[in-house]
Amino acid sequence: MDIKGKVAIVTGASGGIGYATAKLLSSKGAKLALVARSQNKLEQLAKELPNSIAIPADISKVEDIKRMIKQTCDHFGRVDILVNNAGQGYDAPIEKIDVDVFRGIFELDFLGPVVAMQQVIPIMRKHGGGAIMNVSSGLALMYLPGMSIYASLKRALSHISLTAREELKADKIVVSVVYPYITVTDFEKNTVKASERNWENDEEGDEGGAPFKADTAEYVAQKIVEGIESGEAEVFVHDWMKTAPAS
Ligand SMILES: NC(=O)c1ccc[n+]([C@@H]2O[C@H](COP(=O)([O-])OP(=O)(O)OC[C@H]3O[C@@H](n4cnc5c(N)ncnc54)[C@H](OP(=O)(O)O)[C@@H]3O)[C@@H](O)[C@H]2O)c1
Numbered sequence: 001m002d003i004k005g006k007v008a009i010v011t012g013a014s015g016g017i018g019y020a021t022a023k024l025l026s027s028k029g030a031k032l033a034l035v036a037r038s039q040n041k042l043e044q045l046a047k048e049l050p051n052s053i054a055i056p057a058d059i060s061k062v063e064d065i066k067r068m069i070k071q072t073c074d075h076f077g078r079v080d081i082l083v084n085n086a087g088q089g090y091d092a093p094i095e096k097i098d099v100d101v102f103r104g105i106f107e108l109d110f111l112g113p114v115v116a117m118q119q120v121i122p123i124m125r126k127h128g129g130g131a132i133m134n135v136s137s138g139l140a141l142m143y144l145p146g147m148s149i150y151a152s153l154k155r156a157l158s159h160i161s162l163t164a165r166e167e168l169k170a171d172k173i174v175v176s177v178v179y180p181y182i183t184v185t186d187f188e189k190n191t192v193k194a195s196e197r198n199w200e201n202d203e204e205g206d207e208g209g210a211p212f213k214a215d216t217a218e219y220v221a222q223k224i225v226e227g228i229e230s231g232e233a234e235v236f237v238h239d240w241m242k243t244a245p246a247s
Pocket residue numbers: 011012013014015016017018035036037038039057058059060085086087088089108135136137138139179180181182183184185186187188190
């Protein structure tokens with residue numbers, strides 16, 4: 001897809017990967033609907049990016065997602081690109097998983113992106129196609145103790161993305177999934193934790209031999225935007241992730 005002039009919704013645009021992705025899409029000429037809960041940060045970014053609007057919304061709430069799509073259509077008349085990026089980690093061993101926290105993470109990391117897809121599909125179909133990029137995680141490909149809920153939801157997001165891709169081919173709606181690796185953002189700080197984990201040690205490496213230098217949000221944004229442009233099904237931010245051992 002040629003991004004110039006396209007209308008893109010980026011969720012989680014107030015920081016991290018979403019912020020970097022919104023900026024890069026804007027630099028390529030996209031019109032942006034910037035979505036997250038932090039209104040001030042979104043409004044600041046909207047001032048910087050031409051043809052952009054701030055839409056404060058909680059992606060774990062179905063009504064907010066519907067409003068986000070409606071506001072985007074009311075303002076721009078269409079949606080060509082949806083980047084389902086808003087998300088949060090949950091670090092808890094199986095026996096310590098709190099069912100209510102699980103539900104909240106499920107609603108944000110899986111249900112929210114699915115509802116957003118449901119809402120944009122008829123709009124994209126009406127306008128002849130579109131691109132949906134769902135932000136999964138490298139953890140969806142691995143078995144990291146403590147991260148079972150988060151990784152399972154990201155794996156489910158990957159699966160539904162690739163199934164939707166098949167379903168929507170005839171409508172020229174290209175659904176893709178991206179697997180970021182450890183990225184320097186507030187993700188770790190915002191992860192809900194049942195107990196403390198020393199992430200710095202995690203980043204030193206593991207027996208799988210994978211290189212463990214964290215990526216910048218700008219690097220991941222570049223991969224996301226290249227994925228939207230190429231329409232590839234799965235975007236691995238590093239080639240070694242395609243064959244890395246899962247545990
Ligand atoms: N960083 C990593 O190492 C890494 C690795 C793999 C995958 N990922 C995935 O990449 C995506 C972006 O994460 P990040 O690293 O950029 O983390 P981040 O710095 O914590 O940013 C998360 C973004 O999501 C928004 N958000 C959180 N809860 C929300 C809610 N209920 N409704 C709407 N927006 C919400 C936040 O904004 P507000 O607080 O303003 O709402 C923020 O803009 C996530 O899906 C994450 O799972 C990250």
